Each structure stands twice: as structure tokens, then as C-alpha cells.
Amino acid sequence: MSLQQGKVPATPKEAARLVALVLQAEFGDFNPGFDYPSFNSLLPEQFNSDDLKTSIGANYERLRGMKQSFAEYRFLQEVYDIEEYGTDTFLAFQNNQTKCQREPNVEILIGSQVIIVKDQTTSEVQRVNLDTILRSEVDGKFSYITFLDEEDNEVTTRTWRFRFSSKEQAEGLYRSITEKYEFFVSDHVRSAVLAQNVRDFRGSIASLLHINSDIGKKYSFDVRRTCREVQEATRRTLYKAQLAAGATNAEKTNEVRNEKGIAMSRKENLLEKLHAIHDAMLCKVCMDASLDTALLPCGHLLCSSCAERLTECPTCRQHVEQRHRIYMPSIENIDCET
DSSP states (O other): OTTTTTOSOOOHHHHHHHHHHHHHHHHOSOOTTSOOOOGGGTSOGGGOOHHHHHHHHHHHHHTTTOOHHHHHHHHHHHHHHSTTTTOEEEEEBOTTOOTTOOSOOEEEEEOSSEEEEEETTTOOEEEEEGGGEEEEEEETTEEEEEEEEEETTEEEEEEEEEEOSSHHHHHHHHHHHHHHHHHHTOSSOOHHHHHOEEEOHHHHHHHHTTOOSOTTEEESOOOOSOHHHHHHHHHHHHHHHHHHHHHHHHHHHTTOOOHHHHHHHHHHHHHHHHHHHHHHTBOTTTSSSBOOEEEETTOOEEOHHHHHHOSBOTTTOOBOOEEEEOOOOOOTTOOOOO
């Protein structure tokens, strides 16, 4: 799987939670007498430690009562939330590098919500949210990214300039930023993106003859719909499929339901909601302790233990100036197993 192969850049705590969800999705509730597969087959080599295996077991125990289908959904959701998962990676030269230097020293990661720039010389890491991007341009081997930057409560416009080894690499960065911005950020794919294309020799002849045709036309971008549009289309398809299945079952069986089955279904739905509430009240860093401390000025919540250790908010990366104790409803006595 991707986690074992190192394709999911998870921390040890994230890896423990993901493996526990995989076990819940595959085998259901924890059973001490069951012969489970070795954790070594699920984890990268550097993560194979006794402490991590103990943490996996504890996480697995806490998932008792969660439906296997819901565990699979939570696994996909948590993988999606990992910042560097599914990113497109590019290597470029830093602005002040001379042309005689042959090895790129800047790594650029294009994700679904953020652009990460890592300086491999100084280990400096810069992040820019995708929704703050104003434009992306390419000029030969150079690529330019212009975005809004907020510093000391003042919003300014900044531009990153990168040099690549080839024009194709610079165009690849431009393509990646454009497609991910259109798919994950925009409400609708812009017509300029949909129409942008190049033509081969046959297409050029057709264009010269003013023939309105797709002959020899190759579109520059693969994206045709946004994430929101895909989700809405999927919901409509599933809804129609459910209606069709319901109508078929009605014709065959007269839709005979017993009250006990309905009650069990309601109970399972309530348990799923209870699990969701339980997880929402846990610290997003350790996924163990309850939320009881607000980081200021951003207002994001953590447990007191994690809040004291961090100087930067893990959610929005703002510097923590103050920590304020808050009192939330206790989740210690919530029984998710009945």
C-alpha cells in the first residue's frame, strides 16, 4: 500500500492512526484472539518501532464500534488532509543562483490547497495557500508565481521567480498550478482554460482555411470540471441509482420492512455521528486529549499539552502569541461502543 511504500508522507502519529483505520476497515472491531497481519507489512521501515506499534493498538481499540465502510471513508479523509500527499514536485534554481550552477536547490510542491517551496541549501520552507494565487506565468525557462502575502496585518503582492533546466519543466509548473487552482479552488473552470490548445500541422492547415474543427487540436489542460462540480454530479448519480434500486426492489418484494431493522439502522447512524463528534472534540495534533486551549490570535484549538509545545499554529501556521484555557463539554464519558 502507499503508506508502506512511503508514498504517504505521514508522521508517526498520523501513520499509527491510518494503520488503525486500515485494520478497522479490513477486519472490523479489534479481537484479541484474531491473527492480524504484521504491522511491518503496513509501515515504512523507519516507522517500525515498538512504541509505534503500541500506539497503533491503542488507536485500533478506540475505533471499536465504527462501521468498516465509515473507517474506510475516514482513512481517505485523513490521507487527503496530509499536507504533502498527492503533490506535484518540481526542482528549480533559486533566484540568486548563477547559471553556471548545475544542480537545482529549490523543491516546489504543488498540492490541492497549498504551494510549498523548500530551499534545500538553507532548509527554509515557505507556504502559500492556493487561493491566494493571483496569477502564474511562464517565460521560456522561467516561471513566475504572483500571490497575496499578509505580514504585520498588511496585505502586499509578492512574486516568486524560478528558473528551470528546460522550458518544458517551467510549463509543467504552470500547468500544475493552473489545473489544481481550477479544480480545487474555482467554482467553475474558466473558459480561457477550457479553450487553451495547440495544433499540429493538420490543425494549423485547418485553422488557415478557417475550418472550425477539432482536427489536430490538443488541449493544454486536462481539467474540465471543478471538485465541487464533480461532487455534485456524483451525488446526483448516486441518488438516481438509489431511486432506481428502490423502484426495482419495490416491484419484486413490496418493500416489506420490520421495525427492528429500522431501529438497528438508526442506531448505526447515531453511532457514526457520535464517533464524528468524539473525533471533532479531540486535539488534531495528538488525536488523544480533549480540546481545552485556544491559540491566539488565530483562535484554533488544541489540547493544553500540545499547545504548550508549539510556537506556531499547526492549522494556519500563524505565530502563537498567547494560549487561553477554555472549557468545552467533556468527552471522556461518551460511550461509543453501546
